[in-house]
Amino acid sequence: MRAALMERENAAGLCHLAGHVALVLVFGIWIAQGWFLWPLALVGQGIAICFLFTLEHEATHKTPFRSERLNEWVGRIAGLLLILPFEWFRYFHLAHHRFTNIPGKDPELLSGARPETCAAYVIHVSGLPFWASMIRQVVGNAMGRDPGGYVPARAYRRVRREARVMLVFYGLAGLGLLVTPLLFWVWLLPCLLGQPFLRLYLLAEHGRCAFVADMFENTRTTYTNWIVRFLAWNMPYHVEHHALPQVPFHKLPVLHEQMREHLKVTAHGYGEFTADYASHLR
Numbered sequence: 001m002r003a004a005l006m007e008r009e010n011a012a013g014l015c016h017l018a019g020h021v022a023l024v025l026v027f028g029i030w031i032a033q034g035w036f037l038w039p040l041a042l043v044g045q046g047i048a049i050c051f052l053f054t055l056e057h058e059a060t061h062k063t064p065f066r067s068e069r070l071n072e073w074v075g076r077i078a079g080l081l082l083i084l085p086f087e088w089f090r091y092f093h094l095a096h097h098r099f100t101n102i103p104g105k106d107p108e109l110l111s112g113a114r115p116e117t118c119a120a121y122v123i124h125v126s127g128l129p130f131w132a133s134m135i136r137q138v139v140g141n142a143m144g145r146d147p148g149g150y151v152p153a154r155a156y157r158r159v160r161r162e163a164r165v166m167l168v169f170y171g172l173a174g175l176g177l178l179v180t181p182l183l184f185w186v187w188l189l190p191c192l193l194g195q196p197f198l199r200l201y202l203l204a205e206h207g208r209c210a211f212v213a214d215m216f217e218n219t220r221t222t223y224t225n226w227i228v229r230f231l232a233w234n235m236p237y238h239v240e241h242h243a244l245p246q247v248p249f250h251k252l253p254v255l256h257e258q259m260r261e262h263l264k265v266t267a268h269g270y271g272e273f274t275a276d277y278a279s280h281l282r
Contacts, residue, residue, distance in 0.1 A: 005247045005255055012250040013064040016233065017074065020055065023048045028186040045186065046194020051231040052078040053198055058233055060090040063248040080166060081187070083134040087155065087162045088147055095150035097245060101211050101218035107150055114207055117282045125203075127195030138163045201228075204273045205238045208280065209265055215242045220265045221256070222273060239263055 027045035031038050058064045059075030072086075079086035092107050099105035108114075115121040123129060141147050141163035144156075151159060173183055210217040221239040229236055237252040240259055247255050267273040 002244070005244065005251050008063055008066040008248050010066045010070065012248070013066075013070075016230075016250070017055070017064070019230070020048065020052070027190075031186050031190075032182060042185070042190050043193050046190035046192070047197050047231065048194070049081055049187065049191055050194035050198040051201075053082055053084065054231070054233040054235045056082065056084060056086060056089065057093060057235070058249055059086070060093045061245050063246065064233070076162070080169060082191070083131065083138060083166075083170075085134075085138055085141060085159065085162050085166060087159045088137065088141055088151065091151040091155060092148065097242065100213075100215060100242060101206050101209055102213065103211055107148065108206070114203075115281070121278065121281050125196050125199045127192065127199055130195060130199070131192075138166055142167050200274055201232065201270060203277060204267060204270055205235075207273075207277055215239060216262060216264045220267055220273075221263055222267045222270060224269055228270070239265070 024045065027041045027048055030041040031045060055064065056075050056078035059071045062068060062071045064074065065071050075086040079089060095107050103109055115124040141159050144160055147156065147159050176183055204220055204222050206219055209220055212218055216239060219239045219242045222236045224236050234249040234252040235241060237256045240252050240255045243259065244255060
């Protein structure tokens with residue numbers, strides 16, 4: 001049964017990817033054409049683009065698709081849109097899985113992803129620290145600086161090359177803005193508006209969970225609607241993902257049914273989690 005759950009396939013991933021890309025294109029056309037209530041579409045576009053993070057995350061595990069090459073290129077393109085270098089993030093995320101919620105070892109904790117005061121919470125949710133951190137990371141990687149202790153020396157060259165390609169892309173995008181502001185309206189501004197929604201979502205994965213090695217205590221599964229599950233590539237089933245990260249996103253609901261009686265930390269919706277998290281801020 002477990003082996004069957006771990007089997008990868010291209011069809012499910014391609015269908016889901018087509019739906020996600022279609023959503024981005026629809027919002028993009030809506031904004032570009034200036035259709036009715038187009039400013040609201042900016043937020044929708046931002047959410048759709050920023051939640052490509054969950055696809056990039058899945059690609060680091062090589063599970064969205066059976067094809068290794070497809071996993072790699074989809075992950076890189078998503079990272080390009082989010083200023084989140086895929087080669088570097090692969091090792092960052094591997095360390096997160098290895099040391100989940102262990103202070104001093106989990107890189108997510110070291111990066112300040114668990115705000116404890118009202119001021120830190122507002123700043124964190126704004127997404128501005130994320131953008132600043134990733135810009136520094138890409139530039140530092142491109143210059144050959146130490147990318148972090150979790151990145152092995154054998155990967156330094158790939159990390160540096162990836163960052164330099166990203167900077168060339170952003171430079172060309174900047175030149176494009178001199179010709180037309182389209183990228184600003186369909187990509188840059190929406191990403192700024194959508195990032196807070198991703199920050200709130202990500203806080204629920206491990207926020208207010210125990211600082212222990214037990215994945216059933218340091219990780220949370222959040223019950224939510226199909227829209228969020230679609231955008232997040234089923235990652236609200238997060239305990240399940242940490243228990244068996246080799247299971248593709250489309251099989252996590254099946255794994256959830258097998259594990260649900262063993263879950264210790266859950267939330268009934270992101271509204272409930274957010275209200276509870278905020279109530280404990282200093």
